[in-house]
Amino acid sequence: MVYDAFVLLSFGGPEKPDDVMPFLRNVVRGRGVPDERLAEVYEHYMHFGGVSPINQQCRDLLAAVGTEFAAHGIGLPSYWGNRNWQPMLADTVAQMRDDGVEHALGFATSAYGGYSSCKQYWEDIAAAREHVGPKAPRISKLRQFHDHPGFVEPHAEAVRAALGTLDPARRATTRVAFTAHSIPAGMARNAGPTGNRYTDQLAETARLVQARAADDVEYDLVWQSRSGPPQIPWLEPDINDHLEALAEKGVTDVVVSPIGFVSDHLEVIWDLDNEAKDTAARLGLGFARAASPGVHPRFVTMVRELVEERLGDQPHTTLGTLPTWDVCPANCCPPAKRPGAAA
Structure with missing residues (x-):
């Protein structure tokens, strides 16, 4: 399989106070979250000036991964698209199409399986490609890495x-x-x-x-x-x-x-x-x-190793015993049924 780009897939977050409520409404759309809860979370963001650190963390990770790729001869241009806030994944996929990308590897900032942590990223990719239409590049999501x-x-x-x-x-x-x-x-x-x-x-x-x-x-x-x-x-x-x-x-x-x-x-x-x-x-x-990995050198190296796994240049590295795979079954990790939904 030939891949010609790398794309970081993440959740997204507001970067100024006016972004906060539109961002939160994107996050909870269709989930029945009461306005009182949104108001409460809004105040959490305002406690930090209406800015989430997650977008800057993505920029830092993407920069570190780019340096790691260059040091190991991986010549994939890098992109970044979010689920809930700019840069939105559909806009990123459109840019990739315009740049001539045909098949990218996607790294999601979530280590685990499950609906929101994994399958929803597959849905995000499908929705973004549908939005872009003809010639939208394929994106193959890299595997879960909970035990890497x-x-x-x-x-x-x-x-x-x-x-x-x-x-x-x-x-x-x-x-x-x-x-x-x-x-x-x-x-x-x-x-x-x-x-x-x-x-x-x-x-x-x-x-x-x-x-x-x-x-x-x-x-x-x-x-x-x-x-x-x-x-x-x-x-x-x-x-x-x-x-x-x-x-x-x-x-x-x-x-x-x-x-x-x-x-x-x-x-x-x-x-x-x-x-x-x-x-x-x-x-x-x-x-x-305790801190999370962020741009810890070993975590950045892991991203490169996951790419090399898919390219066939690196063995499948795990510490645990649970199976992982590159492509999840179509009926894997269904979302929770909403109140009133038919059984």
């Missing part, structure tokens, strides 16, 4: 660094909480023929990271950033409820590691560095937040 050393090792390094900031005399009563974006419980149950890629892979990543970071410290996988109608159950426990439970059990210190994410975007900063940190302070818990 280039993802696991930066998280493990960050957990070790965070543990190093806490009181070593309280090591026996210290715990690690790995967090990921919560999803509707119905989506987790409605996993499709390949099983529950999202929760299974997260559990494996947590195990792999902890084994390399601090196998003498107990850990849990918990959830953050719940959204959606309040009557619909989502995966629990929420990180703040979990901190309450840990304090009741006599835990004195906690490291929070956002293994569900590749960079410190706004949900990580708000939910963990503000809300969870404040909860820990109220409970008297020592608190340290």
Whole structure:
């Protein structure tokens, strides 16, 4: 297979206050999220001047990947397109068409399977190509990378660094909480023929990271950033409820590691560095937040290695036991059924 470009696929985020509400409406379109929740999240963004760090993080990653490609003789021009805000993927695909691109490799800023974290990117690609029309380039999404050393090792390094900031005399009563974006419980149950890629892979990543970071410290996988109608159950426990439970059990210190994410975007900063940190302070818990990979050199190398895998120049590198593949089955990871939908 011949590929002639690389495209970074991401979520997108506002870059000025006037972007915030239109961006949020793009994110929740058709999902029944109440206006009160949007107003609440709007205030989170305004706390940071209406600017999400995610777009700059994408620029930084794309620049680092470009340097990595050049150093290893990969001559693919690079592009970037988002799901919810500029640069929108449809506009990027149109630019690629105009540049003569025919078949690109796409890297999504999500390590895991699941509807929103993987399949929806395939839907984004299909919708963008349909919008562009004839001669729209093909985009083949690179595989999920939850157990790739280039993802696991930066998280493990960050957990070790965070543990190093806490009181070593309280090591026996210290715990690690790995967090990921919560999803509707119905989506987790409605996993499709390949099983529950999202929760299974997260559990494996947590195990792999902890084994390399601090196998003498107990850990849990918990959830953050719940959204959606309040009557619909989502995966629990929420990180703040979990901190309450840990304090009741006599835990004195906690490291929070956002293994569900590749960079410190706004949900990580708000939910963990503000809300969870404040909860820990109220409970008297020592608190340290581990960094996400961002542009860690090993993570950047991983992107290059995933491209080389597809080009046939690099073996399929994994640390776990769960299968991964380049092309997901058509009926993999269905979305959650909305209230009132027919069974």
